[in-house]
Amino acid sequence: MKHRLIHALLLVALVLSLAACTAVAPTAPAGEAGGAGQTKTVAVVTPYMANATTKYAIEQFEKYGKAKGWNVTVTDTNADFNLLVSRIEDAVTQKVDAIVLGMGDPAQMTKGLEAAQAAGIPVFGLDAGNGPGVVLNITSDNGQLGRETARYLAEAIGGKGNVVMFTHDPHPGVRARAEAAAAEFANYPEITVIEKKHIEVPGPVDFARSVTQDLLTAYPNDGDIAGIWAGWDEPALGATQAIEAAGRSGIVVVGIDGTDFARAEIAKGGPFIASIAQDFDGMAKQLADIIEAYFNGEKPASDSVQIPGVMVTRE
Structure with a gap:
């Protein structure tokens, strides 16, 4: 009788233990896919x-x-x-x-x-x-960035003169801006895009400064270049530095990005006349x-x- 009672109690304990095990759902360790509180x-x-x-x-x-x-x-x-x-x-x-x-x-x-x-x-x-x-x-909206800056430059030079464009085709945004700017310049019959220059990255300020120095040598007279359109602010800064160092007048520069250094240059009243801020x-x-x-x-x-x-x- 005593042995049967002990055996029955053991069976009850086993059943309760199994029930407890099945009632608790397994959880994935923290950090594993599907785990609670996973950090992305x-x-x-x-x-x-x-x-x-x-x-x-x-x-x-x-x-x-x-x-x-x-x-x-x-x-x-x-x-x-x-x-x-x-x-x-x-x-x-x-x-x-x-x-x-x-x-x-x-x-x-x-x-x-x-x-x-x-x-x-x-x-x-x-x-x-x-x-x-x-x-x-x-x-x-890179099309808008290109169109508006090109239009501003075109109006600043009185709708006529030679323009140089600084581009960087590996960047799709800069490429789209340049395409839109070129299309805008085409709306001005007396504006001619005489050069399109690829600007290397990294080091766009130094590269653009060197390119501009070469352009100023190739086009030595006042009026040979009326404006420089740059696909972003850093080459616009390099162009500005070269123009000022050469003492050339009558050349205006526009950029894109609205960076702090571009705003500072624009405020000086030098060759860098405009940019467009991206958010x-x-x-x-x-x-x-x-x-x-x-x-x-x-x-x-x-x-x-x-x-x-x-x-x-x-x-």
């Missing part, structure tokens, strides 16, 4: 961190991402696009939750983007470009919000968001 990792890759505006935009995005609790990493390849592809592939291998292209043309990153697509990792552009494998690109802080914040929504299952309605710029002049 967003990898930013860029070839242009040496550029002041790129650096600012990425630092703002990093700030907004970290405020959302993400682990944000930033990798710069110093204009090396082959290395950029490798860094995208590294991010894929590390199984990050999203990749952000900090400027740069997606067409030069095809292999890396294909790897991200195959792994199901979303890629977003921060003033980069659109293409296969890019969920969304947020940028300025890089707004881009960074809006992209962080878009990526957060994507993580929550909300896909963007479009693959492109464009933000208008605002002219910065002496007035």
Whole structure:
């Protein structure tokens, strides 16, 4: 009798233990995919961190991402696009939750983007470009930036004269600005674009200064060059420095970005007469919000968001 009672009690204890085990659902360790409280990792890759505006935009995005609790990493390849592809592939291998292209043309990153697509990792552009494998690109309205600065320059030189353009085709935004500016200059029959010069990055200020010095030698007379249009502020600054050092008059310069140093030059009343400000802080914040929504299952309605710029002049 006593043995039967003990046996029955042991059976009851075993049943209760099994019930307790099945009642508790297993949980994934912190940090593993699907685990509660998982920290998202967003990898930013860029070839242009040496550029002041790129650096600012990425630092703002990093700030907004970290405020959302993400682990944000930033990798710069110093204009090396082959290395950029490798860094995208590294991010894929590390199984990050999203990749952000900090400027740069997606067409030069095809292999890396294909790897991200195959792994199901979303890629977003921060003033980069659109293409296969890019969920969304947020940028300025580069057509507007190019048109308005070209129009301002054209009116400043009285609608006639020779113009030089400083471009950088590897950056899709700068390329779009230059195309729009050239189209705007074509609206003025007495304006001739006599040179289009590619500006190297990094080191655009020094490079543009050297290019301008050569241009001033090739076109030595006052009136030979009426204006210089630059696709962003740094080459505009280099051109301004060369013009002032040469003591040339009658040449005006416009840039794009509305940087602090451009505003300071414009205020001086020298050759640098205008720029157009891009809202890089707004881009960074809006992209962080878009990526957060994507993580929550909300896909963007479009693959492109464009933000208008605002002219910065002496007035």
